[in-house]
Amino acid sequence: MRLTIPVLLLAAAAILALPEIGAAQQKPTAAGSAAVPALTGSALAGQKLAFSRKKGNCLACHTMRGSDVPSNVGPELVNLKALFPHRKDLVAIVTNEQARNPQTVMPPFGKNLILSAKEIQEVVDFLYTL
Numbered sequence: 001m002r003l004t005i006p007v008l009l010l011a012a013a014a015i016l017a018l019p020e021i022g023a024a025q026q027k028p029t030a031a032g033s034a035a036v037p038a039l040t041g042s043a044l045a046g047q048k049l050a051f052s053r054k055k056g057n058c059l060a061c062h063t064m065r066g067s068d069v070p071s072n073v074g075p076e077l078v079n080l081k082a083l084f085p086h087r088k089d090l091v092a093i094v095t096n097e098q099a100r101n102p103q104t105v106m107p108p109f110g111k112n113l114i115l116s117a118k119e120i121q122e123v124v125d126f127l128y129t130l
């Protein structure tokens with residue numbers, strides 16, 4: 001009998017705390033999406049090309065910010081300015097990754113004309129926002 005009241009109080013406290021736990025879990029997501037910069041101009045055009053199934057379809061293989069599709073055929077595309085400070089290197093990868101890695105499964109978007117030279121520039125503008 002002496003234990004019943006504290007146990008009940010603990011249970012009540014746990015139930016009361018539940019909404020708090022839910023709220024705390026949602027906070028990082030809300031803060032994270034607020035930090036994503038709004039895209040404009042060619043970077044926005046590049047994002048549309050990258051996410052389009054008929055064009056880049058990059059999401060089939062890469063996880064990219066701005067989409068909630070997780071893919072791990074290729075590496076997550078993030079921090080690309082630090083990884084590829086020279087724009088021509090990124091253009092070369094999107095144009096024809098087979099030149100760098102003959103075994104790659106990544107389509108040569110420029111070589112097979114899935115993306116025009118202008119579209120590749122737009123995709124690279126978008127990649128530099130990641």
Ligand code: HEC
Pocket residue numbers: 050055056057058059060061062073074075077083090093094097100101103104105106107109123127
């Ligand atoms: C069929 C899968 C596939 C698709 C579609 C694809 N990629 Fe890739 N990508 C890869 C793989 C696998 C790699 C790893 C390197 C390799 O295979 O040579 C890669 C590597 C890369 C890299 C180099 C990243 C690094 O850290 O070395 C970039 C940048 C990149 N892809 C951009 C893109 C973009 C932009 C698109 C869409 C226009 C795209 N990829 C579409 C599979 C894909």
